[in-house]
Amino acid sequence: MTERIEFDGRILDGAPRINMSRRAIITGIAAGTVFPFVSSCTTNPATGTNQLVFFGDDQVASMAASAWTDMKAQTPVTANTGLKNRVLNVWSRTIQGAEKEGHVPQGASWDVAVFDTDDVNAFVMPGNRVGVYRGITELTENDDQLSSVLGHETGHVVGRHAAERLSVSTLAQVSLTASQIAIASNDELSKYGTAIGALGGAAMQFGVILPYSRRHELEADRLGVDYMHQAGYDVTQSVRLWELMDANSSGQRQPEFLSTHPDPANRAAALRQYINAKGYALM
Ligand SMILES: [Zn+2]
Known part of the structure:
Protein backbone atom coordinates (compact mmCIF):
# COMPACT_ATOMS: atom_id res chain seq x y z
CA MET A 1 0.00 0.00 0.00
CA THR A 69 -9.56 14.43 -10.63
CA ASP A 70 -9.83 13.05 -7.10
CA MET A 71 -12.02 15.93 -5.98
CA LYS A 72 -14.43 15.57 -8.85
CA ALA A 73 -14.68 11.86 -8.18
CA GLN A 74 -15.36 12.40 -4.47
CA THR A 75 -17.56 15.51 -4.36
CA PRO A 76 -20.96 15.64 -6.05
CA VAL A 77 -21.30 18.22 -8.80
CA THR A 78 -24.57 20.16 -8.93
CA ALA A 79 -27.35 18.91 -11.17
CA ASN A 80 -28.98 22.36 -11.05
CA THR A 81 -28.40 23.78 -14.52
CA GLY A 82 -29.66 27.21 -13.51
CA LEU A 83 -27.02 27.44 -10.81
CA LYS A 84 -24.32 26.03 -13.02
CA ASN A 85 -25.13 28.53 -15.77
CA ARG A 86 -25.15 31.40 -13.30
CA VAL A 87 -21.66 30.51 -12.10
CA LEU A 88 -20.37 29.95 -15.63
CA ASN A 89 -21.76 33.27 -16.84
CA VAL A 90 -20.32 35.25 -13.96
CA TRP A 91 -17.04 33.40 -14.33
CA SER A 92 -16.76 34.10 -18.03
CA ARG A 93 -17.52 37.80 -17.58
CA THR A 94 -15.06 38.10 -14.70
CA ILE A 95 -12.26 36.29 -16.50
CA GLN A 96 -12.81 38.54 -19.50
CA GLY A 97 -12.24 41.42 -17.10
CA ALA A 98 -8.90 39.85 -16.18
CA GLU A 99 -8.12 39.42 -19.88
CA LYS A 100 -8.85 43.10 -20.50
CA GLU A 101 -6.52 43.93 -17.65
CA GLY A 102 -3.90 41.90 -19.53
CA HIS A 103 -3.38 39.51 -16.64
CA VAL A 104 -4.55 36.26 -18.22
CA PRO A 105 -4.19 35.10 -21.83
CA GLN A 106 -7.10 35.82 -24.14
CA GLY A 107 -9.48 32.90 -24.60
CA ALA A 108 -7.69 30.47 -22.27
CA SER A 109 -9.91 27.56 -21.34
CA TRP A 110 -10.95 27.00 -17.74
CA ASP A 111 -12.52 24.03 -16.06
CA VAL A 112 -15.23 25.33 -13.71
CA ALA A 113 -17.00 22.91 -11.36
CA VAL A 114 -19.94 23.75 -9.13
CA PHE A 115 -19.98 21.35 -6.21
CA ASP A 116 -23.30 20.53 -4.59
CA THR A 117 -22.43 21.00 -0.92
CA ASP A 118 -23.24 23.61 1.72
CA ASP A 119 -19.62 24.72 2.03
CA VAL A 120 -19.26 28.47 1.90
CA ASN A 121 -16.14 28.24 -0.16
CA ALA A 122 -14.45 28.52 -3.52
CA PHE A 123 -10.98 27.74 -4.72
CA VAL A 124 -8.68 27.72 -7.69
CA MET A 125 -6.19 25.10 -8.64
CA PRO A 126 -3.23 25.57 -10.89
CA GLY A 127 -3.98 24.45 -14.43
CA ASN A 128 -7.01 26.72 -14.81
CA ARG A 129 -9.35 24.82 -12.52
CA VAL A 130 -12.01 26.59 -10.52
CA GLY A 131 -14.21 25.07 -7.84
CA VAL A 132 -17.27 26.82 -6.44
CA TYR A 133 -19.51 25.33 -3.76
CA ARG A 134 -23.27 25.82 -3.78
CA GLY A 135 -23.02 27.21 -0.24
CA ILE A 136 -21.09 30.31 -1.25
CA THR A 137 -23.43 30.99 -4.16
CA GLU A 138 -26.31 30.96 -1.67
CA LEU A 139 -24.54 33.46 0.57
CA THR A 140 -24.14 35.93 -2.29
CA GLU A 141 -27.03 38.33 -2.83
CA ASN A 142 -26.24 39.08 -6.47
CA ASP A 143 -23.89 38.33 -9.36
CA ASP A 144 -21.65 41.26 -8.45
CA GLN A 145 -20.82 39.55 -5.16
CA LEU A 146 -20.25 36.24 -6.90
CA SER A 147 -17.94 38.04 -9.32
CA SER A 148 -16.08 39.36 -6.31
CA VAL A 149 -15.45 35.80 -5.09
CA LEU A 150 -14.40 34.63 -8.55
CA GLY A 151 -12.27 37.72 -9.19
CA HIS A 152 -10.50 37.11 -5.89
CA GLU A 153 -9.77 33.53 -6.91
CA THR A 154 -8.50 34.70 -10.27
CA GLY A 155 -6.24 37.06 -8.35
CA HIS A 156 -4.66 34.06 -6.61
CA VAL A 157 -3.97 32.50 -10.02
CA VAL A 158 -2.49 35.68 -11.46
CA GLY A 159 -0.42 36.24 -8.33
CA GLY A 207 12.14 28.64 8.95
CA VAL A 208 8.88 29.79 7.41
CA ILE A 209 5.55 28.29 6.61
CA LEU A 210 3.36 30.52 4.56
CA PRO A 211 -0.35 29.94 4.36
CA TYR A 212 -2.08 32.25 1.95
CA SER A 213 -0.56 35.19 3.67
CA ARG A 214 -2.29 38.43 4.45
CA ARG A 215 -0.27 39.87 1.58
CA HIS A 216 -1.66 37.26 -0.82
CA GLU A 217 -5.19 37.81 0.34
CA LEU A 218 -5.09 41.57 0.01
CA GLU A 219 -3.38 41.27 -3.36
CA ALA A 220 -6.08 38.85 -4.56
CA ASP A 221 -8.77 41.20 -3.24
CA ARG A 222 -7.35 44.16 -5.14
CA LEU A 223 -6.85 42.20 -8.36
CA GLY A 224 -10.39 40.83 -8.06
CA VAL A 225 -11.80 44.34 -7.83
CA ASP A 226 -9.78 45.39 -10.89
CA TYR A 227 -11.31 42.51 -12.86
CA MET A 228 -14.83 43.30 -11.62
CA HIS A 229 -14.34 46.88 -12.73
CA GLN A 230 -13.13 45.81 -16.18
CA ALA A 231 -16.09 43.43 -16.45
CA GLY A 232 -18.59 46.14 -15.58
CA TYR A 233 -19.66 44.69 -12.24
CA ASP A 234 -20.49 46.87 -9.26
CA VAL A 235 -17.22 46.86 -7.32
CA THR A 236 -18.85 48.17 -4.15
CA GLN A 237 -20.48 44.74 -3.79
CA SER A 238 -17.07 43.28 -2.93
CA VAL A 239 -17.18 45.28 0.29
CA ARG A 240 -20.73 44.10 0.94
CA LEU A 241 -19.61 40.50 0.42
CA TRP A 242 -17.04 40.76 3.19
CA GLU A 243 -19.61 42.39 5.44
CA LEU A 244 -21.88 39.42 4.78
CA MET A 245 -19.05 37.02 5.57
CA ASP A 246 -18.41 38.93 8.75
CA ALA A 247 -22.07 38.79 9.77
CA ASN A 248 -22.16 35.09 8.94
CA SER A 249 -19.09 34.36 11.02
CA SER A 250 -20.91 35.17 14.27
CA GLY A 251 -23.34 32.28 13.73
CA GLN A 252 -22.63 28.69 14.71
CA ARG A 253 -21.48 27.80 11.23
CA GLN A 254 -18.52 29.90 10.21
CA PRO A 255 -17.98 30.06 6.45
CA GLU A 256 -15.01 27.89 5.50
CA PHE A 257 -13.84 30.72 3.28
CA LEU A 258 -13.05 32.60 6.47
CA SER A 259 -10.76 29.95 7.87
CA THR A 260 -8.31 30.78 5.11
CA HIS A 261 -9.44 34.39 4.77
CA PRO A 262 -9.27 36.04 8.17
CA ASP A 263 -10.33 39.52 9.27
CA PRO A 264 -13.36 40.13 7.04
CA ALA A 265 -14.05 43.52 8.60
CA ASN A 266 -10.48 44.73 7.99
CA ARG A 267 -10.58 43.49 4.46
CA ALA A 268 -13.86 45.26 3.77
CA ALA A 269 -12.20 48.45 5.00
CA ALA A 270 -9.06 47.87 2.89
CA LEU A 271 -11.20 47.24 -0.19
CA ARG A 272 -13.26 50.35 0.41
CA GLN A 273 -10.05 52.37 0.55
CA TYR A 274 -8.71 50.76 -2.63
CA ILE A 275 -11.95 51.33 -4.54
CA ASN A 276 -11.94 55.00 -3.57
CA ALA A 277 -8.25 55.42 -4.38
CA LYS A 278 -8.68 53.88 -7.84
CA GLY A 279 -11.71 56.05 -8.46
CA TYR A 280 -13.86 53.01 -9.29
CA ALA A 281 -16.58 54.32 -6.99
CA LEU A 282 -17.01 56.67 -4.07
CA MET A 283 -17.97 54.87 -0.93
ZN1 LIG B 1 -8.01 33.93 -1.01
Missing part, protein backbone atom coordinates in the same frame (compact mmCIF):
# COMPACT_ATOMS: atom_id res chain seq x y z
CA THR A 2 1.29 3.41 -0.93
CA GLU A 3 1.77 5.73 1.98
CA ARG A 4 0.16 9.05 1.27
CA ILE A 5 1.35 12.42 2.32
CA GLU A 6 -1.34 14.95 2.89
CA PHE A 7 -0.53 18.46 1.92
CA ASP A 8 -1.89 21.24 4.01
CA GLY A 9 -5.31 22.15 2.66
CA ARG A 10 -4.17 25.74 2.63
CA ILE A 11 -2.57 25.15 -0.73
CA LEU A 12 -6.02 25.96 -1.91
CA ASP A 13 -8.56 28.38 -0.66
CA GLY A 14 -10.60 26.38 1.76
CA ALA A 15 -10.64 22.78 2.69
CA PRO A 16 -9.72 20.52 -0.20
CA ARG A 17 -6.51 18.65 0.36
CA ILE A 18 -4.03 17.38 -2.14
CA ASN A 19 -3.08 13.79 -1.55
CA MET A 20 0.15 12.79 -3.15
CA SER A 21 2.13 9.68 -2.75
CA ARG A 22 5.53 10.13 -1.23
CA ARG A 23 6.97 8.77 -4.43
CA ALA A 24 5.28 11.51 -6.46
CA ILE A 25 6.84 14.15 -4.27
CA ILE A 26 10.24 12.55 -4.42
CA THR A 27 10.03 12.15 -8.16
CA GLY A 28 9.20 15.83 -8.45
CA ILE A 29 12.10 16.74 -6.26
CA ALA A 30 14.44 14.46 -8.13
CA ALA A 31 13.29 16.05 -11.38
CA GLY A 32 15.29 19.06 -10.36
CA THR A 33 13.02 21.10 -8.18
CA VAL A 34 15.40 21.06 -5.26
CA PHE A 35 18.26 22.81 -6.85
CA PRO A 36 17.05 25.89 -8.67
CA PHE A 37 15.73 27.61 -5.60
CA VAL A 38 18.58 30.06 -5.30
CA SER A 39 17.75 31.54 -8.67
CA SER A 40 14.03 31.02 -8.60
CA CYS A 41 13.04 34.12 -6.75
CA THR A 42 11.22 35.70 -9.67
CA THR A 43 9.31 38.89 -10.22
CA ASN A 44 5.66 38.36 -11.02
CA PRO A 45 4.83 40.56 -14.03
CA ALA A 46 1.25 41.24 -12.90
CA THR A 47 1.94 42.12 -9.30
CA GLY A 48 5.55 43.29 -9.46
CA THR A 49 6.41 41.39 -6.29
CA ASN A 50 9.33 39.04 -5.84
CA GLN A 51 8.40 35.44 -5.27
CA LEU A 52 10.25 32.43 -4.10
CA VAL A 53 8.96 29.70 -6.39
CA PHE A 54 10.43 26.21 -6.26
CA PHE A 55 8.07 24.59 -8.68
CA GLY A 56 7.57 25.50 -12.29
CA ASP A 57 4.03 26.20 -13.42
CA ASP A 58 3.95 22.89 -15.28
CA GLN A 59 4.97 20.89 -12.26
CA VAL A 60 2.42 22.58 -10.05
CA ALA A 61 -0.25 22.00 -12.70
CA SER A 62 0.49 18.30 -12.93
CA MET A 63 0.27 17.91 -9.14
CA ALA A 64 -3.01 19.79 -9.18
CA ALA A 65 -4.35 17.67 -12.04
CA SER A 66 -4.51 14.51 -9.97
CA ALA A 67 -5.96 16.36 -6.99
CA TRP A 68 -8.66 17.83 -9.21
CA ARG A 160 0.83 32.64 -8.61
CA HIS A 161 0.09 32.30 -4.94
CA ALA A 162 -0.46 28.53 -5.13
CA ALA A 163 2.97 27.90 -6.63
CA GLU A 164 4.59 30.05 -4.00
CA ARG A 165 2.67 28.44 -1.19
CA LEU A 166 3.05 24.91 -2.53
CA SER A 167 6.79 25.45 -2.60
CA VAL A 168 6.96 26.54 0.96
CA SER A 169 4.51 24.02 2.32
CA THR A 170 6.25 21.21 0.45
CA LEU A 171 9.47 22.29 2.06
CA ALA A 172 7.87 22.09 5.45
CA GLN A 173 6.26 18.77 4.62
CA VAL A 174 9.44 17.25 3.31
CA SER A 175 11.44 18.41 6.30
CA LEU A 176 8.99 16.55 8.49
CA THR A 177 9.30 13.35 6.52
CA ALA A 178 13.01 13.53 5.73
CA SER A 179 14.02 11.35 8.65
CA GLN A 180 11.47 8.70 7.74
CA ILE A 181 12.67 8.70 4.17
CA ALA A 182 16.31 8.51 5.16
CA ILE A 183 15.70 5.20 6.87
CA ALA A 184 13.49 3.81 4.13
CA SER A 185 14.67 0.44 2.95
CA ASN A 186 13.24 0.92 -0.52
CA ASP A 187 16.11 1.55 -2.93
CA GLU A 188 14.27 4.11 -4.94
CA LEU A 189 13.45 6.13 -1.85
CA SER A 190 16.89 6.01 -0.31
CA LYS A 191 18.48 7.01 -3.60
CA TYR A 192 17.00 10.46 -3.10
CA GLY A 193 17.73 10.63 0.58
CA THR A 194 20.46 13.23 0.20
CA ALA A 195 18.33 15.52 -1.90
CA ILE A 196 15.50 15.29 0.61
CA GLY A 197 17.91 16.02 3.42
CA ALA A 198 19.14 19.10 1.60
CA LEU A 199 15.62 20.30 1.09
CA GLY A 200 14.75 19.66 4.69
CA GLY A 201 17.76 21.70 5.71
CA ALA A 202 16.70 24.52 3.46
CA ALA A 203 13.25 24.45 4.99
CA MET A 204 14.70 24.79 8.43
CA GLN A 205 17.00 27.52 7.25
CA PHE A 206 14.13 29.53 5.88
